[in-house]
Every structure is written in C-alpha cells, then in structure tokens.
Amino acid sequence: MKIFSAAQVREADAYTIEHLPITSLQLMEKAAIQCTQWLETRYSQGYSFHIFCGAGNNGGDGLAITRLLRQLGYEATAYLLQYTDQFSTDNRANQAALHSQETAAIITLQPGDKFPALPEHAILVDAIFGTGMSRPLLGFLAETVQQLNALKDRYTIVSIDLPSGMLADESTKDLLSVQAHHTLSFEVYKLAFLLPENASRTGEVHILPIGLHKDYITQTPTRYELADTALIQSIYKPRQPFSHKGTYGHVLLIAGSYGKLGAAVLSAQACLHAGVGLLTVYVPEAGYNIIQLAAPAAMCLVDDNPQQSVQFHEAVTADGAGKYKTIAIGPGLGTSGDTARAFKKLLQRYRSPMVIDADALNILAAEKQLLDLVPPHSLLTPHPKEFERLFGPSANDVERLEKLAAAARERQLYILLKGRYTAIAGPDGAVYFNATGNAGMATGGSGDVLTGILAGILAQGYAPKDAMVLGAWLHGLAGDLGAAASSQEALLASDMVQYIGKAYQEIAGYATLQHPSKNL
Numbered sequence: 055m056k057i058f059s060a061a062q063v064r065e066a067d068a069y070t071i072e073h074l075p076i077t078s079l080q081l082m083e084k085a086a087i088q089c090t091q092w093l094e095t096r097y098s099q100g101y102s103f104h105i106f107c108g109a110g111n112n113g114g115d116g117l118a119i120t121r122l123l124r125q126l127g128y129e130a131t132a133y134l135l136q137y138t139d140q141f142s143t144d145n146r147a148n149q150a151a152l153h154s155q156e157t158a159a160i161i162t163l164q165p166g167d168k169f170p171a172l173p174e175h176a177i178l179v180d181a182i183f184g185t186g187m188s189r190p191l192l193g194f195l196a197e198t199v200q201q202l203n204a205l206k207d208r209y210t211i212v213s214i215d216l217p218s219g220m221l222a223d224e225s226t227k228d229l230l231s232v233q234a235h236h237t238l239s240f241e242v243y244k245l246a247f248l249l250p251e252n253a254s255r256t257g258e259v260h261i262l263p264i265g266l267h268k269d270y271i272t273q274t275p276t277r278y279e280l281a282d283t284a285l286i287q288s289i290y291k292p293r294q295p296f297s298h299k300g301t302y303g304h305v306l307l308i309a310g311s312y313g314k315l316g317a318a319v320l321s322a323q324a325c326l327h328a329g330v331g332l333l334t335v336y337v338p339e340a341g342y343n344i345i346q347l348a349a350p351a352a353m354c355l356v357d358d359n360p361q362q363s364v365q366f367h368e369a370v371t372a373d374g375a376g377k378y379k380t381i382a383i384g385p386g387l388g389t390s391g392d393t394a395r396a397f398k399k400l401l402q403r404y405r406s407p408m409v410i411d412a413d414a415l416n417i418l419a420a421e422k423q424l425l426d427l428v429p430p431h432s433l434l435t436p437h438p439k440e441f442e443r444l445f446g447p448s449a450n451d452v453e454r455l456e457k458l459a460a461a462a463r464e465r466q467l468y469i470l471l472k473g474r475y476t477a478i479a480g481p482d483g484a485v486y487f488n489a490t491g492n493a494g495m496a497t498g499g500s501g502d503v504l505t506g507i508l509a510g511i512l513a514q515g516y517a518p519k520d521a522m523v524l525g526a527w528l529h530g531l532a533g534d535l536g537a538a539a540s541s542q543e544a545l546l547a548s549d550m551v552q553y554i555g556k557a558y559q560e561i562a563g564y565a566t567l568q569h570p571s572k573n574l
C-alpha cells in the first residue's frame with residue numbers, strides 16, 4: 055500500500071474528479087458517508103456529536119457528517135470556527151445544505167466565545183484541518199485545540215482525515231495538534247500515522263475507501279510504502295517438491311557469550327523455523343552443550359575461548375569462499391577488543407551479504423571505519439538507539455527516516471530500523487514499513503529472533519529487500535499470533551519462534567485464522 059504525501063493526496067483528488075464522473079462535492083459526500091457509517095456502527099443513538107469545523111474542505115467533511123448524522127436521527131451540532139471568512143466552495147455548499155435541513159445545527163464559534171457545554175455522552179469530532187494544514191495553529195485555533203485536548207480523558211475525540219495541526223508528511227513533533235482517540239482517514243495511510251512521535255495524536259487509525267482513481271494510485275511512484283498482504287504474498291516462494299537441504303542455504307550464525315547464550319539459542323531456533331537448509335552456530339566453549347541441546351537440528355562450532363568468541367573469522371576460508379550462503383552475527387556476541395578484531399577480519403574475508411545485529415552493530419558504531427568493510431547489500435537491523443550510534447542523531451522521526459534512506463543508498467545496504475512500524479530501506483532509497491507486530495514484542499530476545507529469521511530467509515535465496523520485508527512481516531505476525539494465544543504481557547521471544555510456522559501458514563493462505571493483518 056503506497057503512502058502518498060499531502061500534495062499527492064490533493065493530486066489524487068483532482069485526478070479522480072477529472073477522470074471519473076464525480077464532482078469535488080460528491081467526493082466530499084462519499085468521504086462524509088464513510089465517516090458517518092463508521093460513527094453509526096460504533097455509537098448508539100444515546101450519543102450526541104459535536105463537530106468542530108474549519109473553513110476548508112476538512113470542515114466541509116464535518117458539515118456533511120453533521121447533516122448525515124442528523125438524517126440518521128442522532129443529535130449532532132456543527133461548530134463553525136470563525137477564524138476567517140474565506141470558506142472553500144464545498145464548505146459553503148455544505149453549510150447551505152445543513153442550513154436548509156435545520157438551521158439550529160450550525161453554531162458559529164468566535165474568538166472569545168465560551169467553549170460549548172457538553173452533555174455526558176458526547177463524541178467530539180475534529181474537522182478543523184486535514185491535508186491543507188500548512189502552518190502552526192495560533193490564537194483562537196490553538197485555544198480551541200487546547201480546549202478539545204483538555205477534554206480527552208472525559209470524551210472520545212474522532213479526527214477526520216488527520217488530527218488538526220498535524221502535517222501528513224512532515225514532523226509536527228513540537229507543534230500543537232488535536233490528540234485523537236480515533237483518526238478516520240481516506241483511502242491511504244499518511245506517513246505521519248507511522249511515526250512514533252505521533253503515537254499520542256492519532257489514536258487508532260481507520261482507513262476508509264472513498265473511490266480515488268485506481269490509475270493515479272497504481273501509476274504514481276511514492277517514497278514510502280506500507281507492506282500489505284498482496285506484497286507479502288508476491289514475495290513469498292513456496293518450497294519446491296524436488297528440493298533438498300542444499301537448496302535452502304547454509305547459515306553460519308555467530309552469536310552468544312557467557313551469560314548471553316540464550317540469544318544464540320533464540321536466533322538459531324528462529325533461523326531453523328524460518329526454513330534454512332542447514333545451520334551452523336558458532337559459540338564460545340561455554341555454549342557447546344547449550345546449543346546442541348536447545349537446537350539439535352543445528353551444527354555447532356566452538357571457539358577456543360570459553361566465554362567470548364574471538365576466532366570466528368577462521369570459520370571462513372581466507373578467500374571468503376566456502377559453504378556458507380550467509381552469515382548472521384551479533385546477538386549476545388559481546389564487544390570485547392578480541393571479538394571486535396575477529397569481526398574486522400571476518401569482514402575482510404567474507405564479501406557476501408550478512409545479517410548484522412546487536413553487539414556486531416555496537417562494534418561498528420564504536421569503530422565507524424569498519425562500516426566501509428561491510429559487504430554491500432548486507433542487512434543491518436538497528437533499533438533507534440543503535441541507529442543513532444551508527445548514523446548520528448535526528449531532530450525528529452521524519453529526519454531519521456531521511457537519514458535511514460540516505461545511509462542505505464550511500465552505503466549500498468539494507469537497513470531495518472525497528473519500531474512499531476519497522477522501517478526498511480534499501481540502496482534504491484525506497485522505504486517500506488511493516489505493520490505486523492505488537493507491544494508484547496518489546497521484550498528481551500525479540501530482536502535475536504528477527505536476526506535468525508532474516509538469515510534463514512536470506513539463505514533460501516530471497517533477494518535482500520524481499521528477505522527484509524518478508525522477515526519483518528513474519529516476525530511481527532508470529533508475535534501477533536503468539537500474543538493472541540496468550541497475551542501481550544506474557545509473550546516471550548521463544549513464543550515468537552513457536553509461531554513462525556503458523557505465520558508462514560497465514561502467508562501461504564492455508565490458515566483459517568482471523569488476523570488484523572489480513573485487512574491491510
């Protein structure tokens with residue numbers, strides 16, 4: 055699912071009006087009908103709706119919603135904010151339509167007016183600004199939004215298209231905006247909905263179709279895309295009947311140190327469940343029994359050092375050629391000087407794409423010139439702090455995404471930035487977001503599972519970008535299925551491993567399980 059900028063959304067509206075037998079006012083009506091239906095299914099007749107409307111088309115939506123709700127028998131009042139007398143054409147048309155229905159339905163709010171008194175079962179609808187928002191909210195507008203936000207613990211706030219004050223595709227981190235419980239947005243996700251900095255502003259996002267022209271949507275290139283089931287199913291390759299274990303690659307996983315061998319176990323198990331042909335796990339001596347018992351399907355190579363691996367480069371021949379289709383390095387590895395030196399030697403020998411995570415990323419961050427040795431098209435999986443250590447700080451989430459795309463392009467790497475909506479960038483600069491996963495996955499070992507999955511998928515012959523997108527989806531879906539079976543609180547990284555199989559079933563379309571990711 056493509057993510058359009060505010061300018062592209064406006065173009066999509068204009069293209070639709072030009073190429074389909076629909077006027078701008080009719081498109082607004084469709085948007086309002088969708089919102090009204092959503093409100094109607096959610097709230098019974100006992101509720102009254104208080105709809106705060108701006109002077110543009112977002113306000114026009116609000117006025118139309120007021121009229122439609124009243125037609126359904128709800129109590130609904132539009133508060134038209136008088137910060138300007140420049141109303142858009144469709145806004146005026148909807149004022150007239152509402153006036154002709156029943157004049158008392160519109161109340162004008164002027165600067166200095168008292169905020170309306172609200173009954174107990176009130177729903178506040180924010181239709182002040184949408185994609186036309188172009189500058190910070192000031193004066194009367196800022197006061198109105200502050201008053202709405204002050205009521206958010208008592209009343210539900212539903213924003214139309216965007217919480218007013220929020221920009222669709224730029225950071226509004228330090229600016230005032232409505233803090234909605236629900237955002238009803240049209241046709242496509244906006245970048246702003248995927249940014250952690252907006253977590254308290256959008257609430258739950260619901261995308262409602264309004265029939266924008268398919269040609270515009272399919273033909274217009276975008277910088278950002280949200281992975282959906284169609285994309286995942288186009289990436290996924292079922293196993294071939296005449297294949298053998300050699301078909302699915304051999305991974306060398308270098309992970310674990312004394313006290314952190316669980317990381318190696320989780321990664322190894324995830325790699326095996328992800329479908330790798332063969333797995334060799336390289337651990338310090340202390341890990342031998344642990345790996346052999348916890349992952350009997352894997353082979354084990356042991357470092358002479360009892361506690362930390364320091365010679366793993368020797369597992370690869372001096373020219374880097376050999377049996378390993380890919381190497382995954384980092385979970386629980388440790389960052390001692392000897393480990394860092396072995397990592398440098400490994401990078402000098404092995405030139406195929408690797409999966410680099412956790413302590414291996416920390417070693418790169420501490421010795422940045424090592425980044426130049428990372429094989430092109432390798433997969434790096436930092437969380438925001440690791441990303442910052444590697445590529446520097448960012449003033450806001452949008453700047454961080456731009457840094458992510460630039461780093462991937464300049465260094466010819468695939469970088470996966472972990473988060474609620476994990477962002478994945480490749481050398482072409484495009485950014486994919488992953489929507490599967492839940493807060494239960496914010497638990498120790500979750501990242502180790504992802505590393506194992508990514509290595510297991512990459513070794514099977516998927517292109518690095520496909521491995522990243524599929525791997526992130528699979529990891530999140532396994533977490534969602536695990537949480538559905540118990541709870542987010544109780545979810546452990548080992549549960550994610552156990553649900554990789556079911557997640558594959560869903561992707562392959564075998565399962566009958568219902569899951570929210572199906573709606574994407």
Ligand SMILES: NC(=O)C1=CN([C@@H]2O[C@H](COP(=O)(O)OP(=O)(O)OC[C@H]3O[C@@H](n4cnc5c(N)ncnc54)[C@H](O)[C@@H]3O)[C@@H](O)[C@H]2O)[C@@H](O)CC1
Nearest residue numbers: 067082085110111112183184185186187188189190191215
């Ligand atoms: N045909 C269409 O174009 C459709 C538009 N729709 C709605 O229309 C919205 C976009 O409408 P508009 O382009 O009229 O824009 P808005 O209604 O978001 O904003 C109206 C105008 O307010 C002014 N403004 C922006 N920020 C301001 C600020 N901080 N203080 C004071 N004034 C400010 C700008 O001049 C802006 O154009 C969408 O978000 C959506 O809700 C929907 O009805 C679907 C169809």
Ligand SMILES: [K+]
Nearest residue numbers: 180183214216
């Ligand atoms: K709004």
